[in-house]
Amino acid sequence: MKRIISVLMENAPGALSRIVGVFSQRGYNVDSLCVAPTDDPSLSRLTIITHGDDKVIEQITKQVNKLIDVLKVVDLTEGSHVERELMLIKVATRTELARAEVKRNVDIFRARIVDVHASNYTIEITGTSDKLDAFATTLAQNTDIIESSRTGVCGLARGEKALRP
Amino acid sequence: MKMMSGAAMVVEALKDVGVTHVFGYPGGAVLDIYDALFAQDHVKHVLVRHEQAAAHMADGYARSTGKTGTVLVTSGPGATNTLTGIATAYMDSIPMVVLSGQVPSMHIGEDAFQETDMVGCSRPVVKHSFLVKRTEDIPMAIAKAYYIANSGRPGPVVVDLPKDLVNVLEEHPYVFPDDVSMRSYNPTEKGHSRQIKKAVAAIVKAQRPVMYVGGGAINADAAEQVTQLAELLNAPVTCTLMGLGAFSGVHEQSLGMLGMHGTLEANKAMHNSDCIIALGARFDDRVTNNVDKFCPHANIIHVDIDPASISKTVNAHIPVVGSVNKVCEQFLAELDKHDLSDQTNKLADWWEQIQQWRARQCLKYQDASDVIKPQKVVEAVYKHTNGEAFVSSDVGQHQMFAALYYPFAKPRQWINSGGLGTMGFGLPAAMGVQFAHPEATSVVITGDGSIQMNIQELSTCLQYNLPIKIISLNNRALGMVRQWQDMIYKGRHSHSYMDSMPDFVALAEAYGHVGIKVDQLSDLDDAMAECFALKDRLVFMDIAVDQNEHVYPMQIKWGAMDDMRLSKTERT
Numbered sequence: 263m264k265r266i267i268s269v270l271m272e273n274a275p276g277a278l279s280r281i282v283g284v285f286s287q288r289g290y291n292v293d294s295l296c297v298a299p300t301d302d303p304s305l306s307r308l309t310i311i312t313h314g315d316d317k318v319i320e321q322i323t324k325q326v327n328k329l330i331d332v333l334k335v336v337d338l339t340e341g342s343h344v345e346r347e348l349m350l351i352k353v354a355t356r357t358e359l360a361r362a363e364v365k366r367n368v369d370i371f372r373a374r375i376v377d378v379h380a381s382n383y384t385i386e387i388t389g390t391s392d393k394l395d396a397f398a399t400t401l402a403q404n405t406d407i408i409e410s411s412r413t414g415v416c417g418l419a420r421g422e423k424a425l426r427p
Numbered sequence: 428m429k430m431m432s433g434a435a436m437v438v439e440a441l442k443d444v445g446v447t448h449v450f451g452y453p454g455g456a457v458l459d460i461y462d463a464l465f466a467q468d469h470v471k472h473v474l475v476r477h478e479q480a481a482a483h484m485a486d487g488y489a490r491s492t493g494k495t496g497t498v499l500v501t502s503g504p505g506a507t508n509t510l511t512g513i514a515t516a517y518m519d520s521i522p523m524v525v526l527s528g529q530v531p532s533m534h535i536g537e538d539a540f541q542e543t544d545m546v547g548c549s550r551p552v553v554k555h556s557f558l559v560k561r562t563e564d565i566p567m568a569i570a571k572a573y574y575i576a577n578s579g580r581p582g583p584v585v586v587d588l589p590k591d592l593v594n595v596l597e598e599h600p601y602v603f604p605d606d607v608s609m610r611s612y613n614p615t616e617k618g619h620s621r622q623i624k625k626a627v628a629a630i631v632k633a634q635r636p637v638m639y640v641g642g643g644a645i646n647a648d649a650a651e652q653v654t655q656l657a658e659l660l661n662a663p664v665t666c667t668l669m670g671l672g673a674f675s676g677v678h679e680q681s682l683g684m685l686g687m688h689g690t691l692e693a694n695k696a697m698h699n700s701d702c703i704i705a706l707g708a709r710f711d712d713r714v715t716n717n718v719d720k721f722c723p724h725a726n727i728i729h730v731d732i733d734p735a736s737i738s739k740t741v742n743a744h745i746p747v748v749g750s751v752n753k754v755c756e757q758f759l760a761e762l763d764k765h766d767l768s769d770q771t772n773k774l775a776d777w778w779e780q781i782q783q784w785r786a787r788q789c790l791k792y793q794d795a796s797d798v799i800k801p802q803k804v805v806e807a808v809y810k811h812t813n814g815e816a817f818v819s820s821d822v823g824q825h826q827m828f829a830a831l832y833y834p835f836a837k838p839r840q841w842i843n844s845g846g847l848g849t850m851g852f853g854l855p856a857a858m859g860v861q862f863a864h865p866e867a868t869s870v871v872i873t874g875d876g877s878i879q880m881n882i883q884e885l886s887t888c889l890q891y892n893l894p895i896k897i898i899s900l901n902n903r904a905l906g907m908v909r910q911w912q913d914m915i916y917k918g919r920h921s922h923s924y925m926d927s928m929p930d931f932v933a934l935a936e937a938y939g940h941v942g943i944k945v946d947q948l949s950d951l952d953d954a955m956a957e958c959f960a961l962k963d964r965l966v967f968m969d970i971a972v973d974q975n976e977h978v979y980p981m982q983i984k985w986g987a988m989d990d991m992r993l994s995k996t997e998r999t
Contacts, residue, residue, distance in 0.1 A: 271611070272611055275558065275560075276546060276550075276556070276558065279547070279550065280550060283550050283551055287551045317738070320738065321735065321739060324734050324735035325735050327734070327735075328733065328734075328735050329555075330554070330555040330575060330609070330611060330612050331555075331611055332611060333610060333611045427610055
């Protein structure tokens, strides 16, 4: 089952490699990983999408928590939460038909065209990973995808729960 | 405020954290630190012959004292040579700090001479590591390294020091931190009161309890509390390979070691138990055998300072996170509220059953008059040291014979590489023990394979006059490999013997020590007496033992804990 593990850690050199190391050396899966400093620049927040049975997920959270640089670990999928991913996708728009079809899909999916070139559009879309998948699939039916880049998922728990030091 | 160079800071900080011995080997990147060492006599430096051995010495020092062992090596090969030693310490949760030199900051990443990414190389086998970026940070990095290494679940910590930071020509203010607390690191020592209550409720209900004691009990200096608890409950106690000595092996409640080569009574008791009290043990595969068949009737109480150890392989019914000594004290306090007057009566049937298993005498071996049995040698060592020596071992058959036939009465007496299983560990570990306990008898029980993996340290032993007693069980083969080949590979001894064994007596003498060869059983006792009478000399005992002997009991693969071979022909 897919899990969203959120990690609050020291924004210190080597901290990220230690976390990635736990996943590789213990044979856990990483589907996506998203990391950046938080509002407190001494801290980084990292979101990992992984999958595994309950025992594996329990071990992942414990092993990551054990790292000296890690302050807190939470499995967001245990409660209600908000999750978002951002994708930039560049598609070919050589014909009038392609341009119209892409524009229509952009509106339907509530995406945004952020760059326009004679032969292509670059589109920004945010949402759950499923929505991004669906958007890419739809575009591919109408035109050619030139390239795309995704940030990986980041998430927060709903309500009063918060991951603070 | 004291002004000093980075190199002087390293030595000053070591002094301030209370380091007595540093095991190391100089080289380009640490010449400044060596220069600072030269100028003082608070911290004693031990010059090894190979950096791996430096790590094992620091390890032996740490295991025998509970204090953190210290290693100092240069960059590149000096650093990478310590990795096996670091991994050994990591697997057994031994406090150690490794100070490694690094190329100057401005050359990091250029593939400079003797450059390796030591923080990267060591990452999977350290508790934590530091790459120091500024000279002023040296005292804090060292203070934190020692704090991390020897708190919570202990482990090795690497401090990588670029050469430009320790330049003897540049001075900076030295401030040793008063406080090293970290917001991200707060190990739990005391068990949660609700879990303590739950555990004790299960313990007092148990009809067939077993205490299963591991290395965590030794790390936490919990032998006293473990013994109190065992005696109060009248419970049988079995120790893991790492836990031997945490509960006296000669105590009447001791069942000896459990696991792959555990005793019949220990493994039977575990399998039939209705309540397992695991104290600082980690349900390792060398204990559990097939986890699906593991102890089917038991309520499992798992006490460990590392939450990640709990329910990693075997599910714990009652997890308790905390150090073994604190949690045992909490158990004892909680047990005070219960009436235990009937405990002896209640466990009478259980003990009667255990006596029946004990009566099988699983450690009895077929004695012979024409060959020396390895078990007999270990028994002779026990006799000639009154069971009081520090015994280090290497890895293989001799290790199991030592664990089974030398019952350890005290914690920290038995020094072996349990988790990683590092051949070449024994001699340097025994040296670390001897440095920490100059007056004690430090014995290595080893084999002809293992001893050759760090034999160069005989030279270090001469330099520092270490009167270690090396008991080498020479069977002219890699005994444990050969045993598995006999059992599983139809006796095809693929590369498990050595055709050109050195003359160990001549070798010991060449290094300036005493060598004694024993190949007749009738000479064994006298030779042992002679060996241990030479109080101030290193003695290398090259003892020819039966090549065909196997270690028994031995669990049968994929079976339950108590599915065991008891000899070449018998099984449970």
